[in-house]
Amino acid sequence: MSTEVRVPTLGESVTEATVATWFKKPGDSVSVDEMLCELETDKVTVEVPAPAAGTLGEIVAEEGATVGVDALLATISEGAAKAGGDAGKAEAADAPAEEADKADKAPAAAVSEGGDGESIDVMVPTLGESVSEATVATWFKQEGDSVKQDEMLCELETDKVSVEVPAPATGVLTEILKPEGETVEAGGKLASMSSGGGAAAKPQAKAAAEEAEKPAASRDGKDVEDAPSAKKLMEEKGLTPDDVTGTGRDGRIMKEDVMKAAEQPKAKPAEAPAPAAKQAPRAPSPAEDAEREERVKMTRLRQTIARRLKDAQNTAAMLTTYNEVDMTATMDLRSEYKDLFEKKHGVKLGFMSFFTKACCHALKEVPEVNAEIDGTDVVYKNFVHMGIAVGTPNGLVVPIVRDADQMSFAAIEKKINELGKKARDGKLSMAEMQGGTFTISNGGVYGSLMSSPILNPPQSGILGMHKIQQRPMVVDGQIVARPMMYLALSYDHRIVDGKGAVTFLVRVKEALEDPRRLLMDL
Template sequence: MATEIRVPTLGESVSEATIAQWFKQPGEAVNADEPLVELETDKVTVEVPAPTSGTLEAIIAKEGETVEVGALLGQLAEGAVAAAAAPAAAKEEPAKAEEAPKAEAAAAVEVTVPSAGESVTEAEVGEWSVKVGDVVKEDDILVELETDKAAQEVPSPVAGTVIEIAVETGATVEPGNLLCKIAPGAGAAVPAAAPAKAAAATPAPAASAPATSMPPAPSAAKMLAEKGIAADQVAGSGKRGQVLKGDVIAAAAAGIAQQAAPAAAPVAARAPSNPSDEVREERVRMTKLRQTIARRLKDAQNTAAMLTTYNEVDMKPIMDLRKQYKDVFEKKHGVKLGFMGFFTKAVTHALKEIPAINAEIDGTDVIYKNYAHIGVAVGTPKGLVVPVVRDADQMSIAEIEKEIGRLGVMARDGKLGMAEMTGGTFTISNGGVYGSLMSSPILNAPQSGILGMHKIQERPVAVNGQVVIRPMMYLALSYDHRIVDGKEAVTFLVRVKESLEDPQRLVLDL
């Protein structure tokens, strides 16, 4: 019986992909969930696993071809693995002396790196919570993995004893890589060779590190030639540093052109510190999350024509409204009435009037979003993350406050996943909670706008010809001038100000 292998769903806005490479050839045996083929889109690379064990019978779509979602890639003949594996098993018969260790290893449960989303291809091993010989319960946390999006805790699948740790803290691993082995049962014996295996396994990540010189994906190579850009001038975001089509688009937007001149001069090495200062320094490796934050912020500056416009808002109407209804609101909805609900609602109203700020540039196209997924920047001990309140334009202030509270708890606990942090169309950043009076926020690419909130501070202002003291807040809107005109940006910020100074406008949808 033949099983069809087809192109899986690749995301809402992705309808086609390019065959990057086949990992198996016709006639080769495969196991269930073993990667068969790698697909490359303009955003990510995706591995298509075998739906069942068997033998690859035919390859329909060749490497380099462009295929649509649902297209037939190949066919898998089921039930042929056992026959294919028989000769290998026969060859292993002389090694009967190893049968006991093999049986013991088979009894152990292997803990591997879980999948963290389509666009996450590697993670960094954080601190281990256990060591070889420790007894663990089911769901006990074994180790924390850190990706460029979030931290992820790996629980124990069974109760038992840790008999091997395959990778050390700081190693880079990919989904499916072995993390450790657990022997079921609290009294399981730890093999004497286990510590040695763990130590020997540590150089493995370093050995795989140089494998970043993969050739560009087929569609990326074609676009590199068309735009006259050298492959070594583009930072690849694909697996093992592979340059994808989206990387080339971003590089072209940043104005990178092929240079016939000698290669760029290497970055100057850090000047050595004074010997008396070195003993007081501490060198700490940047986390994956911090590296990604640094790269994305710099990419946003290099790519977008970023500009910031400012205004100020009188917070007294909102503060009076909160004071009057905060107890009733909390009693009815089970959540405190904060400022973020008002600001998010004011932003969604303004986005309807100025849709360019809710859009993004994709190559030579502008994608207008008929929905508002608002990212709310949250500071955590490990860095800044931006969980997304989806369809905020369709939510009440109470629903927004509940969702922001839920996402904030997940962020602080390191529980955010890809589903909570992707797809945002606009971002709100509140530096005021840290005391910031004025700042210019950086865009969260590929979004075209970000609103910066700041500290509420009493200041003298003129109201109806009289100088009065009011609680004022500076607002800052950073926007991509390639798609948003100055008039649109100023109008957007004025609409937000009007909604906050006259909350009835939010109720009446004005």
């Protein structure tokens, strides 16, 4: 029996695609959901998984062919065809060599090839919309290492996210084609593996080496991978994991942990007064200054942040308007219900849900702040996909809370917590950072009193939150201390007029100073 492999749904308004890469050839065995080929549209890259296990038969649409939705790509022969076809091919290809010196080479084949083992390509996964290449950041396995299916082999860095590459099957990593630091394209080949009996035989051959490595791995009692950026930095600084105290999840060593550990040895020479006194009379030469400098290549994420922020300044007519909000009512409401809220919903009641709801409320009245410019058109969004800026060790990322205007306080808090955790662990997907219509940035968590946030293109507005500070205010003719926060709205003056920007900020202020307005839609 054969199964048809057809073009999946390509997305809204997309009717055709181009066959970019076939990862399997006719006669290759495939398992359920194993990636067969990759299609490219004018918007996204689409992977086509195997609908059933078996042997890949005829490829109907070759690489470069244009296909429509539900078009036939190939066929898969199920059942006995899989085992028989692959075994027949392997026996036919290996027969001359095996007959030449069968007795001597049989044991070697059992160790290196596993007898029934087959070669498996480790490919670059889909990197996300508009991302065509990545840099190999870290290999967690070396050639000859045994690996289990779905065990992490390496990590790739794109200009937006880090992508982990798992092992497609259990076996032995035979060859690394793309070393660390090399640039790879989506769908490219990273390495080769052999599967089958070789995977079982390899640990015996490497037992001594693995035993030697175990003490180093167990010294800290860790069974988790440290952050790739931390590993690279430890190599540059000449540090070992024993020299660094990890503050990440389960004791994972993060980049900032390595920076702290690297600074400690530098402080010791400064304590010795004699050398400092000798060098004090003369100024250091440029060459001596150069020796004390450190040059580190910018990550792809940092390069993208720099480019996008500069593009925002160059493209948009950016302007910022300010206001201040008395947080008394919001803080009182939060204090009154936070315990009951957490008990019922299993999540803490923070300020972000109040600000998110207040912004959604204001965006309904001033829709141009939730719009974007496309050429000579203005695209108004009848929904709110709220971007929440999150600072991570690798840089600023903006995950999206989709349809925030339709969500409750509890749903917003849960989603923000989920996305924040993924951001700090570097687990955000491309889909979770695309499509935002408005952004909130909270510099107050770092102590910022006032700042002008930069737009996140193509959005037309971003709200900056700041530190809550007790300040003297005049209330009913009396000077009283109130918890005040400065708010800043940066907006694109090409689409948002000053009246609209000020109105938006005033509505946010009113909603926070009297949260009951949110319930009554006032």
